[in-house]
Amino acid sequence: MKQKLLNLFLFLIISITSFAQVANQPNDYVVCDDDNDGFALFDLTYVDVQVLGSQSAEDYTITYHETQSDAINGINALYYLYVNNTDWLQIIYVRLEDNNTGSYDTTELSLVVNPTPIVTASTSLELCDDDADEIAVFDLTIKDAEITNGNTDWSVTYYETNADAQAQTNVITNPTAYTNNSVNGYGANPQTLFVVVTDINTGCLGFTTLTIRVLPNPTPSNTIPDLVLCDEINTGDEVEVFDLTVNELLIFNGEPGTSITYHVSESDAFSGSNSISDPTQFSNTVSPQTIYARVTNNTTGCFAVVDFDIYVDSLPDLNFESSYSFCVGDTLVIDSELSTLDYSFQWALNGNPIPDETQASLTVTQSGFYEVSVISLLGCGTTIILINVEEIVCTDSDDDGVIDSDEDINGNGDLEDDDTDDDGIPNYLDSDDDGDNVETIDEITLISGRSSNNTIHQFIDTDEDSIENYLDDDDDGDGILTIDEDYNNNGDPTDDDTNSNTIPDYLESSVALNVNQFSTIEFKLFPNPTKDEVSIQFNISQVETIKIKVYDVQGKRVNVSHNTDENRTILNTSHLSSGLYFVELQNGAIKSIQKLIKE
Template identity: 30%
Template sequence: MRKILFFCVVLFFQIGFAQNPNDCNNAILLCGDTDLGINPSGIGTDEFAQPGNLTPTCFNFQTDQVWFRVEMETTGSFRFALTPDTPQADYDFAVFGPVTDCNNLGAAIRCSSTNPAAAGVTGETGLNDTEVDTTEGPGQLGNGFLQELSVNAGEVYYIIVGLAIGQGGFSLSTSGSADLPPSPTANPITDLDVCDDFGLQDGFREFDFTPLDADVLLGQTGVSVTYHESLNDANIGVNALTFPYVNTSNPQEIFVRAIRNDSDCTDFTEFVLTVDDTNVLTDADPTIICSDNTTESFDFATIIDTLVANSANFNITYHFTAADAENNLNPQGSSFIATLIEETYYIKVIDPTGLSCEYAISAPLFVANPPAIGVPADLFLCDDDFDGFLNVTLSTQNTGILNGLDPSLHEVRFYASNTDRTMNQNALGANFINTQNPQPVFVRVTETRTSCFSDTDFNITIRPRPVLAPQEDIIVCVDAAASTRLSVESGFDFYDWSTGESGATLNEIAINQPGSYTVRVTNNFGCESALTIVALASDIAVIDDIVTQDFRNGDNTAQFIVSGPGDYEFSVDNGAFQDSNFFDGLYKGFHTVRIRDKNGCGTLTQEFVVLDYQRFFTPNADGFHDYWTLDGLNTFPTAVIYIYDRNAKLLFQMSPEGPGWDGTYLNNPLPSSTYWFTLQIPNKPLVKGHFALKR
């Protein structure tokens, strides 16, 4: 028996072809020495739904599958080995027979569904002459191989192969002593190397391969020949080429199928089809002569080396028409007159050795005038940060430069030097910071269709802004009689204040209210600077409260709680001013506080009282300490004062506005002793104390 190899050379084959081998009725016939290329795809008809076909016990084969038909020519043994393209892809198989057709397959006589990965074996499977088991699997059982078949001449067997796990195709080889039906021979075809059709040299042209049939058969009879674009199509006999046929790639492999007319045995060969001159430039880019003239003479010989590689090795002629070039008629000199209207001329190229195909190049030619651009105005721009350098948007010049030309058809580029423009290098970006002042800018406008250009240039001058010295915040006294003056540097062309005041000499204004005041100053270049001056409010203080600590025997205190927009300092009884609002060491009686705004917006003066009492008195009519009293008590007219002896006997109720107590009870002098008092002032704590009467 001769060896049969199945090569997986395509990645799929379509369900629905007339000869779809995933059905038993379309099983591929195994013949002598035949190459096949296939990948199992689809399950086709479920043959095991028929009463005469028993589902294999090892696997149900409802997966991508392919069927084979084996017709035995002689008696002997039959073996095969299936090797997956992908290692450990799980291919299972079952063998049926001997049978007469696909309707009565009966039970499988061989069945293998070992999982290579689970069983720890390779993906190779089939029949061999060493195994004795006829079934194995599923899962880990077995090594993939079963016992070979003993066959008789004339018997027919069917093999189903299913891809249980994994992907990719497989190769299959047969062996044993039994012979299979003979295959036809598809004799080798010499690769075809042909010239392209005249005209468009694109590497594609029409073909008729039927004259090659005789070379394929070499005298064989009863064999038909078809041509295909893939080995898969050739294997299953679909999509045969019809003629005339145009190649779909270059180079392209064509597969030839030879099939016996009395059986399905086939053989295959292939050849490579190459169409010359796929890289020949047959449609040259237009030659454009940029000129201010309407006509120019042009010699194609000056550019022939760019159109034809190694042009000196070819016979080259020039023609007015494609027909003249095709037929080698009316050759012209290489020089032609170009006008503003595009004309196409034709260059015929012939290899005198005959090794290369002849062809013609279409070569358009015309004159293009440079774009008529405008002269841009120089840019005079105001500096933004007083350093003489500025980020300039150059595209603002485009309108003046293009002068009405369509911007979609013209490219404007800017350069910092004429050398850069000439070399077309270092084009400036859309935003450019000048490197000198003034800064020359060189411009090139290129028409995109023709690449013709015109040049111009302009200058950028960065002008200085007015320099205004920053100012500290100032103070404005609220409701002051005199106005406060704001001023900035003089000598500029115009001043515009946020108050609405403006003028050529108005560098100073008067204000009466606090706030932020902004002035915009314009110099003789028309450049502006702005300065904001903050006027802070200040005013005389308002006393919100005077908090005193009384009855501390000469160490009384006072704290002044004030409000107002100013910054204040404090003085008591004409003492030195201090920032603190707290004073101690105050004696009883009346005092004067002065609260002064440090910003000069006025001083508040107010009297206040500190309450305290005498620790003793001497009512001896000498004019000194004859009465016990509390200085300043008259400022609290509703105060109530009671005086007691040491036995808590009420001796006297003293009036806040009276002279005090004279040391008598019912007009009788009381003896020297210690006496007690209580003082109740509304909204203040009750005060208790004692004092001495001395005689």
């Protein structure tokens, strides 16, 4: 019997141990403080589930108490909506009681109040408008430090609506390049964005707003007239002292609260650097010169840049020859190459104004003394030029386009001793004066060129060696004779265009197919400048095969006697006038030219 009672007692003990209530330890109950006073409202039922664990809520009653003693005695239970009475952190006690047996268990609960980021609306973020559409690209993140007051434990995100901010959805994904909303082609201006500030340690949130605004730029007139001054003493230096501010009323365009600075470069104007210290006393450095005016709103700092030119006007530089001639039956055009927008003209013949001849050029049909009065429309003065024009009988014995008088290359009055290509035919009877297989008439009728005094034909010099093409057997100066640039071997170099750019090869130095023939004669001239004689020293020994020719700056050959001794030749230059000459040495197909100055 005793043994049966003992077994029953052990069974009851085991049963009570197996089914006793357990008050599980809950996690800290953490809330964010909306006013940062350290106190917050807690819904204590929030932790019931954690205290119960796997136990059924129907079998147990949970109560919360401010002291452990109250929890043990089951008295002074707290209302389930509870405000902590100790700021930031308070420990309260939990009683779990079995509804059937009255048995209980207790545990602790930490009530934690975390501060919430309290932020206010930041100052607005403003950008200047670049094209008057009220749309700009903003870097919102430059306001992060202001919004967080430098708190590195807080992060900032931006939203277009308050609803999105509260729900933390549809965050602006690229806050460093945000374009304000567009409405009918123009920006929403100003626009309010909604900001969420998160404490990265606690997850507590704060809310504020950010206003973004596109500011208008000043609108100065973009048609600022140029400033023009006359060269007071007509020195030709084109430098005067300008007052750049004379058009400021037009530049301001009636906008108050703006200021102007002047700059000599566009980059300086846009950066606002290196402004002209005294724009009322500015001396130009070139003419024309562009000046850049930066118009700045003194409040916003937004600016616009406009420009205008300044230049100095002087008496016109007329490059007329003192005399011209034209052939009987032809006409002559005398052109000032000036603009009627800047100057007015009046032509006269033998002292009498020619009616209706008020243009920049004059077509002459008769000989006489012509004069042109050129008046600056800016009132900077008048220039009068007198020109003698002769009508001459032009004989062209070989019909090559160059009159006989111009074919007296050495200028001695004897046409018979001028034979440029040494073919035994004087130039005035030779239709190919330089023997390059290109007719003289073709070499003087190129579109480009310049007029030469007392010369009816155009002065054409492709390689700019001061020898006219019709007297030059290497017109493009590439070291290959024109006659050797007949690459199709039909006897006519004018139809060879190997690179198909419409320029004959003999006029284009970049095309030199016969490079195996290309070489030069190296020689020295000394003394240079010279007075009575000059020595030529060669880099080859067979000097007797070298032909020596001397030309003046007009391309006319001049007679110069010379003596050769071994590798040196002495030229007698005593009879030459002072000036620039060209010494040409030719050995077969090889030709070299050097300048010679006669003092």
